[in-house]
Amino acid sequence: MLDELEKLHAEAQQGLHAAATSDDLSTWFRHYLAGKGQITLLTRQVGQLSPEERPVFGQQINVIKKELQTAYESRAEELKMAELEAVMAADTLDVTLPGRQPARGRLHITTQTLRQIYRIFGDMGFQVYRSPDVETDAYNFEMLNFPPHHPAREMQDSFYTNTPDVILRTHTSAGQIRAMHEYYPEPIRVILPGMCYRNEQITARSEIQFYQVEGLAVGHNITFADLKGTLTEFAKRLFGAKRQTRFRASYFPFTEPSAEMDVSCFLCDGKGCQVCKQTGWLEILGCGMVHPVVLRNGGYNPEKYTGFAFGMGPERIAMLKYGINDIRQFWGNDLRFLQQF
Amino acid sequence: MLVPLSWLKEYVNIDQSPAEVADLLTNAGLEVKTIAYIGIPGADLVWDREKIILGQILQVEQHPDADKLVLATVAYGGEQPEVVVTGAPNLFPFVGQGDIRGRDLFSPLALEGATLYDGHKEGRKKTVLKGKPLRGIFNRCMLCSEKELGISEEHEGIILMVKDENSPVYQPGTPVQDLLGDAVLEIDVIPNIARCASMVGVAREYAALTNQPIQYPSYEVVMEGPGSGQERVTISTDEPELNPRFVAIVIEGVEQKPSPHWLQHRLRLAGQRPINVVVDVSNYVMLEMGQPNHTFDYDYLRQRADQYAPNGPIHIHTRLPRKGETLTTLDGTERSLLPYTILVTDAVGNLGLGGIMGGENSEIKPETKNVLLEAAAWNFINIRKSSTRLGLFTEASFRFSRGVHPSQALLGAKRGAELLRRLAGGRVVPGIIDYYPNPPQPVTVKLDLDYARRLSGLDLTGREMADLLQRLAFKADLHTDHLLVTVPDYRLDIEGGHDLVEEICRLYRYEEIPLTVLADTLPPQRGNHKLELEEQIKDALVQMGLQEVITYRLSSAGHEARLLPNSPPDDRPYVALTNPISPERSVMRHSLLASVLEVAAANSRYQSRIPLFEIGPIYLADEDAVLPTELARLALVLTGERVVRTWQQNQPELYDFFDLKGVLDGLWADLGLTVTVEPAVHPSFRRGRTARLLLGETQIGLMGELHPLVVEKLDLRVEKNQPVLAADIDLEAIYHRVPPARPYTSIPAYPAVREDLALVVRQDVAAAAVEQEIRKAGGYLLRQVELFDLFIGGNLPPGHRSLAYHLTYQANDKTLTDKDARKIRQRIIAQLERNLGAKLRE
């Protein structure tokens, strides 16, 4: 019987080697190792041996069984791998084909810019205050220290409505007095975003409507140095920490002293390029200390309170940032434009 | 305003480069927009200092072999004078006059090798001067025209400069750069720097900024000879408020000839065309010191006076127009007059628009010898109103409408008279006529030192502040806690301490003021609920694949009416513009959806997929209030392909009603709102595909498929039968209904039982009613009701449809058995049958 075992062993080893598919392998397993397999059957014949022979045979057959089992498992693994490889090799993709993009939406570029502005000023304690688009001449001009026929009114061409002394606001500064009336006597830190309107021809450089973000801070000890510090901080956060600011004297009827803030050109790093007209500076916002007449119109005693105000155009900021050269794109809302941001 | 640096240097010392000057002025509020360089480094053509020099013309002879050429002998500092062949017509008068050294005639001379612009070619082409024979005479130099030097387009003759007691000093051999080279600054004169609308004005500013003295032009006038101006002319006004001062001077015997070169050159650089010495002097004085002035034909005025005062003086009177009065201005236009436009008149009639433009009748004519020079002061608001309403903008009205102090009138008149005497050979008749009934008091302003420190953030002493102000010619007296400041009369912009603080900051220089962080009390932080909610809605819609748009808030009633075909127009009053730029943008909109659809239509030319939304206001005029009501709306538009087209799916399905409904359901879920819909009818939408959105009992909007006529009228380029879905939602109805937070639902610990239920109901029973009934009958153990099939036809009875649902039962405290589930199911079926006539589908 030992001979028979040896013969079976050799035969099984050969058979295992020859098994080329998982099917062959299961046939082999059934033939040798399964419950009714040759090796199992031989084990059961151990009773026919003499008591002396039994341990030797038993030990031998266990060794062979274990060895065949191990060989079977590794062969099975080999075949599985080979078959998987074959399946994968037969089914490959051209990975250079275009992907399938989910349909996605975007915020309008002006909303994105406004949010950046809200966040930066929000961190400095400025909250958003909104006021109407259709305004009285009083809020838009007179209370902001633009007397009737004042030359400064000519800087802003208004749209007039069918109600006398009611216009479309030409700047969000119109909301300053409203904010003051609402918050007096508290200190104030607000930004006032909103649509403004000017009676101009629609061209690549001018629009009849545009967003503006006004800022207003009123308190007991607010200085021109605070204005410079706050707006420089804003410019560095919006345009990058390396940016520098330049404040030059300017004129707005509702601020005194007044200034224009330029930011060093982020396109050429201040060296001079087409966008900054070779000056190295980009005009970003107008600002100044709130005029005493305006404080008084808002209910704040200018002998006790001081404040600063500023105003900027988010479209202009976006145009500079992205090199957009036609302001009409903003309200044209061509999806081919909007989807780039 | 164009400011040649050479002209400024007449009044103040300038060591800085043009770019540095521009920078300094810009930072101080006189924004320099451009710098134009002429002949000096920075210019396209830099005049060689060795080869383009001043020559003196010693003699002019006819060219022996050419009628149209002359030979000019020119001294230029070299050992021998050069003989230059030229065809310049303005040298011809000197031919044959022998030695003309005594006439002190100079011209720029270019030597061989100099680079110039080619005078015979269009535009500006550079060329290098080479010696060559001209009709047999070798020529190696050239006398230059303005075009050849790049000063102007003038190429009719060479530049001729005469040296006399009024001109600069000319020396043969001087580099032309030093005489005619220049940098011209273009300065933006914003309203508060009207005082700088002149050379002296800019020089004064520059002198203060660089802490130097200013050299004013001389305001002395030599008056001699017989007669008295005051006896010849008298002045009065009806309107001292509108015309506070009127100064006049009589000048006799002026010769109307071309101005000297230096004056013409300055005018040209400053953007004015030279005419003749009388006109040029008038313009020169205005540009120099800012006082506009006017010259009348004196003899014409005298003739008219003979009609009303044969033996008396000419009487000039300023007044408002009479009814129906017209005036023909210098430009030949007859103008009807505004009731508030002030006129210069005499007893015969009017002579000019005060401060804006003179009349045609009294203007200087070629034969005029005697002139009356006027310099007056006018009310700036009145001039602004008149000039705007008449559409007449002149150099004079530019300045007067921004404010010129009456003190300047006398100075301007004197300066003008003296220049006419010196340059036009006139005699200034003694006796200046100066009508100035109420000279204003000097303005003094008290500046509290603490206030100045608090406003500026600068820790300056009173002495330091006074020193800065004195540089700008303010007189500042220092007291313990304040300065008493006397304002120079030309500073019409100074009203209070705050204005002085700006002057202190400007002279201290804005760039030197430190940067500080706000240290003042932080106001209460309240947030902005409406904005935050709008931002939340935008985020939700963007996440669901919609693109935000921002549209024009100006629209037209006609455009909005397109949304209401075959129905009465919107009769709510609009906020309408009285000066719209176009009919399409003439009212503040009533419908946000109409605006978004306008954008959808524009995009429909290029896009196969259009998912848009906007949040924005509409404007409803209110008869009881001055201002309209501005109400926030949300509009959505979906049309075209539901997904992005790919190579695998190049004809995606189209958006339909349920896409829009799904987006809205997603939005309500995000906001924590329970919004229900019910069928509705509206002229904008397709019948049977329109729904009202209800939040509780409140209608918050409409949604549906647009009516085909609306799609057509809006010019939406869509495929036949392509639905255009739209919703118009009232955010005002939502703002205060959104819960601050929604309770969380725990994830169940016990398994669910799922089963399907297919029902047959009449077609007019709404799906929502079926679902509601199932939920009511199912009770708290029924967790989910999910419609998975809708079927019409087959063997169903006519007028019926089948709705099939996945139902999920689940308990929080135990595992439900099939028996539990069966009980609920029976209850549902019974109740549906009873209330809706539903049957189980076999």
Ligand SMILES: [Zn+2]
């Ligand atoms: Zn740049």
